[in-house]
Amino acid sequence: MSPTLRASVYVSAPAPFLGPDGKPLGQWSAISSALIYSEHEAVLVDTAITEAQNVALADWIEQTVPTKRLAYIYITHGHADHWLGIGYLKKRFPGVKAVATKGTIDHMREQIQPELWNSTYGVRFPGQIDTNFVLAEPLPPNGEFTLEGHVLQAVEVGHSDTHDSTILWVPSIKLAVCGDVVYGDVHQQLRYAKTKAQRDEWIQAIEKVEALGPETVVPGHKKAGEVDGTWNLQASKEYIRAFEECFSKAKDATEMYELMMGSERFSTRFNPSVLKYSYLEKTTRFTSLKLEKADLALKVTTIGKLTYVAFEGRLEEVADEVDHYL
Numbered sequence: 001m002s003p004t005l006r007a008s009v010y011v012s013a014p015a016p017f018l019g020p021d022g023k024p025l026g027q028w029s030a031i032s033s034a035l036i037y038s039e040h041e042a043v044l045v046d047t048a049i050t051e052a053q054n055v056a057l058a059d060w061i062e063q064t065v066p067t068k069r070l071a072y073i074y075i076t077h078g079h080a081d082h083w084l085g086i087g088y089l090k091k092r093f094p095g096v097k098a099v100a101t102k103g104t105i106d107h108m109r110e111q112i113q114p115e116l117w118n119s120t121y122g123v124r125f126p127g128q129i130d131t132n133f134v135l136a137e138p139l140p141p142n143g144e145f146t147l148e149g150h151v152l153q154a155v156e157v158g159h160s161d162t163h164d165s166t167i168l169w170v171p172s173i174k175l176a177v178c179g180d181v182v183y184g185d186v187h188q189q190l191r192y193a194k195t196k197a198q199r200d201e202w203i204q205a206i207e208k209v210e211a212l213g214p215e216t217v218v219p220g221h222k223k224a225g226e227v228d229g230t231w232n233l234q235a236s237k238e239y240i241r242a243f244e245e246c247f248s249k250a251k252d253a254t255e256m257y258e259l260m261m262g263s264e265r266f267s268t269r270f271n272p273s274v275l276k277y278s279y280l281e282k283t284t285r286f287t288s289l290k291l292e293k294a295d296l297a298l299k300v301t302t303i304g305k306l307t308y309v310a311f312e313g314r315l316e317e318v319a320d321e322v323d324h325y326l
């Protein structure tokens with residue numbers, strides 16, 4: 001076995017994105033990509049979204065490991081903001097193999113269904129994304145691959161910010177690269193953890209990471225400069241629990257925002273607009289869904305594991321509890 005592995009983390013800066021009306025809607029939270037390397041080879045975990053972001057990521061890889069071969073790109077989960085750079089990186093690093101679990105690959109395929117794509121990333125980042133999509137290839141069922149003799153392990157942890165989430169576990173250096181199972185100082189995206197059961201499952205997913213005994217924990221969204229401490233595990237669980245508590249107390253999105261942001265624990269997190277949106281998903285939109293169910297029944301569509309309805313000109317995921325009304 002070659003010498004001890006090492007790792008570095010690149011953070012793609014927040015990217016402005018547009019709403020369905022073509023007007024600026026906000027900043028996409030910064031995305032982290034971890035690079036794990038041995039004597040001659042390296043593995044990247046997750047990419048960024050836009051072509052410009054992925055060019056900068058590739059430049060950084062070249063600067064960080066100029067003499068090593070990029071052997072693999074591992075994708076933690078199906079959300080497109082973590083894998084749209086595969087095609088470009090394959091051109092920059094010929095021979096690199098993109099890998100993921102079957103659950104992640106199925107989800108990737110869903111994300112680019114034209115109907116869904118055209119109401120999500122297609123409108124958010126027009127002309128900025130390479131749409132010659134390249135998906136990952138499936139890992140063997142045990143989720144293992146190696147980097148010069150060091151085992152790297154895909155660990156399936158269930159639902160976190162989406163279904164079929166995984167982390168990459170590197171036992172020899174006790175490194176957990178967590179995708180969106182764990183966040184840094186950034187508001188957690190709870191709009192896809194729509195039910196209490198899914199939010200509880202997210203907490204259990206974090207506990208599965210804790211049970212591995214990591215010494216370094218890389219969050220999928222973080223601020224540049226943050227150290228990847230194990231405290232991210234506890235903080236991510238606290239955030240979900242606080243969200244649950246505030247959600248049960250708040251009368252409306254504004255009060256929800258004030259309750260969460262009033263806490264010193266969360267007031268420094270980047271992108272508080274995520275918080276408001278997570279709340280609105282569970283109240284205004286769902287109430288509307290119930291009120292308009294007869295009409296909406298005509299617009300329901302299922303892509304892969306998820307059900308969507310047309311809402312304000314775009315497709316929105318529907319929770320199990322709302323499926324009941326449709």
Ligand SMILES: [Zn+2]
Nearest residue numbers: 079161162180
């Ligand atoms: Zn995600």
